[in-house]
Amino acid sequence: MRVVVIGGGVIGAASAWRLALRGIDVILLEQFGTGHTRGASHGSSRIFRHAYDNDVYTELAVHAGRLWDELDAASGAEPVLTRTGAVDHGPSAVIAARAASLARVGRPFDIVAPAAAERRWPGMRFDTSVLHNPDAGRLHADRAVASLLARAQENGADVLHDNPVHDIKLLSDGVEVVTRSGAHRADAVVSAAGAWTPELASGLPDIALPELRTTQEQPAHFAPIDESLTWPSFVHHPGGALNEADHAGGIYGLSSEHGIKVGEHATGPEVIPSSRSFVADPAGEERLRAYASRWLPGVDSGSAASVTCLYTCSPDHNFVVDRRGRVTIAAGFSGHGFKFAPAVGEYVTDLVTGVSTVPVGGLSTLFGLGGRVR
Ligand SMILES: Cc1cc2nc3c(=O)[nH]c(=O)nc-3n(C[C@H](O)[C@H](O)[C@H](O)COP(=O)(O)OP(=O)(O)OC[C@H]3O[C@@H](n4cnc5c(N)ncnc54)[C@H](O)[C@@H]3O)c2cc1C
Numbered sequence: 001m002r003v004v005v006i007g008g009g010v011i012g013a014a015s016a017w018r019l020a021l022r023g024i025d026v027i028l029l030e031q032f033g034t035g036h037t038r039g040a041s042h043g044s045s046r047i048f049r050h051a052y053d054n055d056v057y058t059e060l061a062v063h064a065g066r067l068w069d070e071l072d073a074a075s076g077a078e079p080v081l082t083r084t085g086a087v088d089h090g091p092s093a094v095i096a097a098r099a100a101s102l103a104r105v106g107r108p109f110d111i112v113a114p115a116a117a118e119r120r121w122p123g124m125r126f127d128t129s130v131l132h133n134p135d136a137g138r139l140h141a142d143r144a145v146a147s148l149l150a151r152a153q154e155n156g157a158d159v160l161h162d163n164p165v166h167d168i169k170l171l172s173d174g175v176e177v178v179t180r181s182g183a184h185r186a187d188a189v190v191s192a193a194g195a196w197t198p199e200l201a202s203g204l205p206d207i208a209l210p211e212l213r214t215t216q217e218q219p220a221h222f223a224p225i226d227e228s229l230t231w232p233s234f235v236h237h238p239g240g241a242l243n244e245a246d247h248a249g250g251i252y253g254l255s256s257e258h259g260i261k262v263g264e265h266a267t268g269p270e271v272i273p274s275s276r277s278f279v280a281d282p283a284g285e286e287r288l289r290a291y292a293s294r295w296l297p298g299v300d301s302g303s304a305a306s307v308t309c310l311y312t313c314s315p316d317h318n319f320v321v322d323r324r325g326r327v328t329i330a331a332g333f334s335g336h337g338f339k340f341a342p343a344v345g346e347y348v349t350d351l352v353t354g355v356s357t358v359p360v361g362g363l364s365t366l367f368g369l370g371g372r373v374r
Contacts, residue, residue, distance in 0.1 A: 002186040003352060004029060004177045006165045006200065009041035010141070010338050011330050012192035013148035014345030017071070019190075020155035022349050027184055028149070028157060029177065031164035031196075038273070039194045040310045041145050045256035046338040047233040049086040049136035050107050053097035056362040058105045060343050063360055067342035068139070074151055080144040084230070084255065086136030087117070087124075090237030095131045102133065109133050123229040123260070123298020127241045138233050138254045139338060148341070165193075168204060168327070175326050188326045188352050195273035195312045197331040206324040210372040212332050213313045216271045218280040219263025220288045220306045221256065222299035229298045231255035236295065251291055260299050262288050266311055266335050273310060280306035311335040314372070319344070321367040323351040329369070 001024050005016045008030030016028045032038055048068070050061040068081040088098055095111075102109045114126040149159050167178040168189055177184045193200045195214040201207050224231075233254040238244045242251065249265035264287065271277075285306050292301035314320055314332035321330045321344060328351050330344060337344065347358045347367075 001025065001188070001353070002027075003188045003190060004175070004184050004186045005190045005192060006177065007192035007194060008145070008149065008159065008161065009039045009192065009194050010145050010148065010341040011194075011333065011344055012190070013145050013152065014341040015190050015192055015330060015348040016152035016157045016159070016345075017148045017155070018342065018345040018349040019352065020152045020157040022353060024349075024353070026152065026157035027186070028152065028159045029163040029165050029179060029184070030159070030161045032161065034161050035142060035146070040312065040333070041141055041338065043141045043307060043309065044258055045254055045261050046139045046141050047086060047136070047235070047252060047254050048081055048139050048339045049133055049233060049235070050105070051086065051088050051098040051102055051109070051131060051133045051136070053094070053101055055101050055104055056360060056366050058101045058107070059360045060340050060363070062105060062107060063358060064340045064343035065135070067346065071147055071151060071342060075147045077147070078143065080140045080147055081137060083135055083137035084232055085132060085134045086233040086235070087121070087133070088131040088235045088237065089126050089128050090242060090250065091239040092128060094237045094239070095129060099131050107133065108135060121230065121232060123224065123231055123296060124234065125295045125297060132232070136233060138256070141338065144338075144341070165200065168200070170205070170326065188328065190328045190330060190348055190352065192330045194331065195310045197312065197329065201329060204327055207327060207329060208369060209329070210314050210320060210332065212320070214271055214273055215266065215268040215311045215313065216276050216308050217263065217266070217268040217311050217335065218284050218306045218308050219261050220285055220304035221259035221261050222292055222296070222301065223259050223303040224255075224298055225300055226298065231260060231298070246287055247291065253296070259303070259305070260296065262292060262296070264288070266313060268311065271310070278308050280308055316372075319367045320369065320372070321347060321351070321363070322369040324369065328352055
């Protein structure tokens with residue numbers, strides 16, 4: 001079987017790896033160069049955590065953790081997943097729902113009182129009990145994408161950068177994927193095109209995508225004031241003392257080689273991916289400085305250095321991963337897809353081959369095209 005994967009972000013790269021491991025002849029086509037910064041998967045850090053309020057995501061994160069470990073074992077190089085632990089804090093109902101899911105799925109966690117949490121993580125302030133997930137941590141984003149592509153190639157995949165796909169033609173006996181330099185015939189195609197998915201998939205019959213909204217988001221890196229402090233990855237949920245008017249989607253953060261990265265979740269302006277400005281909004285950067293000054297005594301709050309990146313959000317923020325005939329779509333990762341990438345890649349492979357291996361139930365209901373809000 002021959003499959004063309006469109007998109008060399010983390011989802012396309014992971015899909016190529018898992019497809020190639022299953023013995024499939026894979027070609028991955030990416031429109032930009034290696035390590036480009038125009039999509040959603042670049043940079044040095046992403047949070048890896050299990051604490052969701054929906055067991056499907058919690059279980060999928062557990063499975064993804066196994067596959068990140070498998071990737072790191074296969075590469076033998078510096079690991080992409082580092083288990084620093086992660087904390088959630090904010091309204092008690094939000095914390096309780098995540099703790100309950102971790103308990104049901106059988107992952108370790110502990111609840112830490114605010115004063116004890118400040119002693120343990122002195123770079124942070126807490127006003128509510130804290131959910132600590134010790135086997136969570138962070139992923140090195142650029143190294144992860146590079147390692148996934150390298151492992152895909154080791155298993156026989158062809159990876160072609162600077163190859164924009166202009167058209168997908170459905171034939172009676174296969175598909176033809178058309179690029180500037182020629183056409184690739186295959187048995188099936190996987191579209192993992194991030195923010196470009198609607199323009200790529202718009203002409204395809206039977207693919208009724210939910211509305212996918214693309215926004216430019218802008219986390220900032222802050223200089224730590226003491227290099228010896230340890231930092232868990234963190235999510236500060238909105239409500240309570242975190243002013244919802246200022247940070248409607250909550251705040252996330254983690255340590256990285258560029259400093260302590262802090263971002264608002266899903267507050268950026270809607271953009272067209274091919275013509276966005278890449279310029280961070282000064283008001284957003286100021287909100288992150290104000291947050292750091294109040295909640296992160298371990299950073300120099302004046303030192304914000306913003307970066308920009310794309311979110312592609314479905315209406316319910318659930319992923320869109322489904323197959324119609326010879327076309328599989330993997331899109332709408334809604335600002336939280338990186339951690340799951342190898343498990344999504346395996347699910348994509350299950351959909352393409354019709355052989356189910358991902359040990360998580362409920363994926364077709366949560367991610368399927370049928371019955372979605374449009
Ligand atoms: C600021 C920020 C912080 C985040 N933090 C986290 C986090 O902490 N934890 C987490 O789990 N997730 C996080 N995410 C979300 C995560 O990074 C994304 O969900 C994930 O990277 C999406 O990957 P993707 O492959 O779908 O998209 P992309 O990385 O955008 O990849 C799509 C690729 O398809 C290519 N492409 C598009 N059209 C074509 C075409 N016609 N021909 C060829 N190639 C094409 C594009 O060039 C692009 O490289 C964050 C995202 C952002 C922006």
